[in-house]
Amino acid sequence: MADLLPPRSPTDIFGDPIDSQPLWFKKGAFLQENFDSEAYIADLRTFVPFDNLRSELQSHLSSLKHELVELINRDYGDFVNLSTKLVDVDAAISRMRAPLTELREKILQYRTSVQSSLASLQNGLRQRAEASAAREILELLLDTFHVVSKVEKLIKELPTDLSIGDLTSTDKGFLSNGYAVNGTNLRETQSILLERIASEMNRLKFYMAHAQDLPFIENMEKRVQSASSLLDASLGHCFVDALENRDSNAIYNCLRAYAAIDNTNSAEEIFRTTIVSPLIQKVLPHSSSEAVIGSRGDELEEDYQQIMQYIDKECKFLLEISSSANSGLHVFDFLANSVLKEVLLSIQKSKPGAFSPGRPTEFLRNYKSSLGFLAYLEGSCPSRSAVAKFRTEAVYIEFMKQWNIGVYFSLRFQEIAGSLDSALVATSLTPVSTEGNPQQLTLKQSVTLLESLRSCWGEDVLVLTCSDKFLRLSLQLLSRYSTWLSWGLASRKAGNVGSNPGSEWAISAIPEDFILVMHDIDYLVNELGNDFLNHVLRLLASCSIEVLDLVKQSLLQCGRSLKDLVPLILNTMIEALVEKSVEDLRQLKGITATFRMTNKPLPVRHSPYVSGVLRPLKSFLDGERATTYLSEEARKKLLLGTATEITGRYHELAADLVSVARRTETSLQRIRQGAQRRAGASSDISDQNVSDTDKICMQLFLDIQEYGRNLAAIGVIAADIPAYRSLWQCVAPPDRQTTIKF
Template identity: 85%
Template sequence: MADLLPPRSPIDMFGDPIDAQPLWFKKDAFLQENFDSETYIADLRTFVPFENFRSELQSYISFLKHELIELINRDYGDFVNLSTNLVDVDGAILRMRAPLTELRERISQFRTSVDSSLAALQNGLRQREEASAAREILELLLDTFHVVSKVEKLIKELPELPTDLSNENVTSTDNDPLSNGYVVNGTNVRETQSILLERIASEMNRLKFYMAHAQDLPFIENMEKRIQSASSLLDASLGRCFVYALENRDANAIYNCLRAYAAIDNTNGAEEVFRTTIVSPLIRKIIPHSSSEALVGTLGNELEKDYRQIMQYIDKECKFLLEISSSANSGLHVFDFLANSILKEVLLSIQRGKPGAFSPGRPMEFLRNYKSSLGLLAYLEGYCPSRSAVAKFRTETVYVEFMKQWNIGVYFSLRFQEIAGALDSALMVSSITPVSNEGNSQELTLKQSITLLESLRSCWREDVLVLSCSDKFLRLSLQLLSRYSTWLSSGLAARKGGNAGSNPGSDWTISATPENFIYVMHDVDYLVNELGNDFLDHILQLLASCSSEVLDLVKQSILQCGKSLKDLVPSIRNTMIEALVEKSVEDLRQLKGITATYRMTNKPLPVRHSPYVSGVLRPLKSFLDGERATTYLTEETRKILLLGAATKITDQYHELAADLVNVTRRTETSLQRLRQGAMRRAGASSDVSDQNVSETDKICMQLFLDVQEYGRNLAAIGVAAADIPAYRSLWQCVAPSDRQTTINF
């Protein structure tokens, strides 16, 4: 019994058989009906190594073979008896084959019958379809023939219009098929002919439809000459009838003719007839095309007067047709007589008779003509019954071509050179140029500033500005302001750095006096105020049709330029202060003469101030009390200049005095050492001069008296000397020891 037990599989340390299959290997997957080997392998290869997968499959194959062998061994008796149980299999097969063969033959015969019936049915349907198509073509050809014949007959039946257009009552002949033997006046003949022409046009429209569906057919090709002849006769008759109706202002006939033109899709023909018959003679009376006609026409390139006459003619001679074509529910909206008749003739007349009107070489005349042309277009748009009609009018080819004639870009370039060139020329001079305004502080004082303001205003004058280019003129205005600001800042920087010749146009500061800078400061204040008020209001009023966002941007840009100018005011003020200090320092340099006065002399202590002190503040006082300062400077500005100049002058005074005192003391110390050494060598006492007043004391006393007088002079012009830190330091530098803490004069 021990030999019959299957061998036990070795187990691992966890108690599982070593040959146990992994969890990812599912044997049940092979038994599924929709099992796909490629999909199964692709799914497992994403997380199972190929070698492991192959070894598992090989193990499973071995397992299956082993199991199959076991099954055969277990049921070997039944397996052997399987062949013995198959008795008379061949006979059974023969018995089953006969009915199956008979069934196959019947099915084959039935299929053949069905196929023949289907082929016959399809053939019949195809013949029926061909017959239907042939019938349609035949009917189309017959209809075409009938329409052509009908058109030819109707054309022959057209009544003749009277040859004398001035004769209103015309008697038709009895042979006229439309008169029926009755006397018909001219108006009835026009209306009758227009009605018949509209009918012919509708038939021609049908004929075009038939021809479009019967192209390349011999019958149609043979009838092509008849069709073209009929079309030509219709066009000629319709043109004559329309001209006659226009000249007699027959509203009914005009309406019928326009419907006929619309029916044959020949709107250009009607527009051209109206242009050549009505519009062209009128326009050529106003704007002649040739030199012989110009003898009785207007001269020059001005268009405003011509446009007024043209508008009068349109009201008088063209309004009736425009009202007919734009009437509601008329179906005549396909015509555009405004663009393709009136505006086209106006454009041709200007191009031939007054080509110089489009030339921007004369900017003022060009702008007047351009604005007059916009007025004419606005007048023509007034005849449009709706906004959509206005939009359609503006997209017409003639309208676009008319607007292209006005080269606004070249016009702006010429204006740019004119306006910017004037300012640039004014700023390139080597000195500022005051103008006489008779002491009026409400006006600009420098030619450069006046030129700037005139240039800015020129950009927005009615005879310069083009609203469609308002963005360009705004940019030009900002460039002008920037150019002026640069001129000021570069000049101030050049004066401060002493390199005026390095930048063209910046050397004006070299010859400028402090009084000249009064003009500069006044003009800057005036310009800043003008930019933020009247000038800005004028621009915003001109651009009132723009959105609020655009207006805000315009306002911000102009105010920013005004701020840039205002930011230069401190620099201008400092330049004025530096110029005043330079004049005052010239008198302060006399302070060095005090040393020569008391050095190696026996002069007593000074009792009064030096003469130079009175001249130190004289340039500042003269400047502030002058006519220019009192006229053009505000009281606040004068105070700022006074305090700033006084502070800087005092700084210079303190620096010079401190240097003088230090040098004097060092010199006296050196002399005392030399004197004491000589006296010791001579055997004399070294304290002989100790009782005398030293030269340094005399010099300091003189400086102290001068500083007191300088303080009184400061007080005289309105400056508290004690409030200036440099003056307190100066006082402490030269005052006696007992007066160091108290400043009094």
């Protein structure tokens, strides 16, 4: 039997044993009761290659065969004796088969009997169900017939003349069902009967809906339609009579009847045509010939006031009845389908121009008056759910659609943005009179911007439902103003308008004009962060905190954008003042001609040009606009910035002048020495005389001392300016290099 064992590989000397398996191969999985070979292989295939899986399964099969052979070899004696001990097996099988066969036949008999009983029982149940259904249909038809007959009988009890409020006591016996008794209001009795008929009609509709397509029901349809028509007519006449006589009980019963037959529209329409329409036409007649004398065109404010008075006087009684608690009359909406519907129709016919946004001011007044009227109607609703239902009615939605707020905003946008744009396209700044109040805006462009911003949020312009659009318009106005300033400053710096149209004002402006610009920016930034912002937030108080915070941040960001332009304006003024001062500094070049190749002694006083260097700056700061509109902080920045720039220019010119003088002096020195050598004279040159360069430096030194005193006179410490210190070291004598004193 050892030959049945698989041979060991000659190369498997140091490898794993022949019966070893990988960790993922579990032999115990094959012994499970619910083992599924396909699922087992599918699970392993997700992380084991197919060739490895097949090889491992084949190896396991070989191992199982090997174990089987070993088992047979181990118990071979018992295996051989097994066949010799199996004697008369067929006879034993026959003995066991007989009772089993008998048991099977009995089970088949019982099964056939049970199936027969089950079929009989199911047939009986089906017949019973059919009989029950037929009985239900028959009962439904009988009930339908009885209800139709009952309705027809009750309708016959109704009088032909439904003006029952005018009947005499001798006519009170017209009802044979006992509803009319002595002392009973016949109108109320009539309404009670109609409510009962309506209840029966509602039951009749229920029966007919569950018995459709039956010949019996089809034959009764004409009777039902006739009864329904008679009920509608009778109920309508009774309801009109009750409304005209303000019979609360009769109205209540009629409304319950309308609700029972699900015909609320008829009640709402009757109330509109009978009560509401005559009242509204007194205020808003449909024909122009009936117009009220003294009416104010298409304005609606006074009309709404009169309509509300009529509603309080003539309509409140029905509204209170229909909104009474636990009345079951919440299905009616007389506010929308009677009152508001009639108001809308009357406005459309008598004053169609009231809805036109072509006249924005009148349109807004009418719109706000209409919102007030709707708020008045909503005040008659008994609960919030009733208000929500009122706002979802088709008439309410149609009424709101008449007000084209989008077109209104477009017209306001053109009006407001157009006025600002017209002011900004001017070729020069336009000062306005402040009437002695320096805290006001000084330029027409700035005044127009603030007026435009206030117009966006004014009561005569703003529509709260469009507040997001007006906020966007406000931000656009501020951005347009900021861009206008930025483009102007850029064009002035470049020296031409270029691709920035509308920037001509900045090129032609004088430095004093920019004082007004900077003052207006400060005023606008303060306004945006305080009064204007508070006004906007107060109007939007009903919004969430997150929305209010976004609004606040957007306006403050616009203010910061304007504030960022202040340094640019300061630089523009500084550049203009420096250019004026440099004109006097150019006289510096005349110092060379004064002392070059002359016998003038060392200078002892400053040059005349020095007193004119800071004159433009001083005149600017002492001017009316600077003293009136320039803040102390801006004044200091302007003074220091301008002085620093002028001193820098002064240093450049002086350093260049000294450098040229020294180079010239060196060249002349070499020329003199060469001439003396050719003449055979001594090369020694007397150093007792002061050179021209020394005279030039001394003159410059005297000049910058005077310049330093002039700076001190206007409030600037010259020693604090780096360019002045460099200038001092450039021209000061060697013994005064370290100390700046003048």
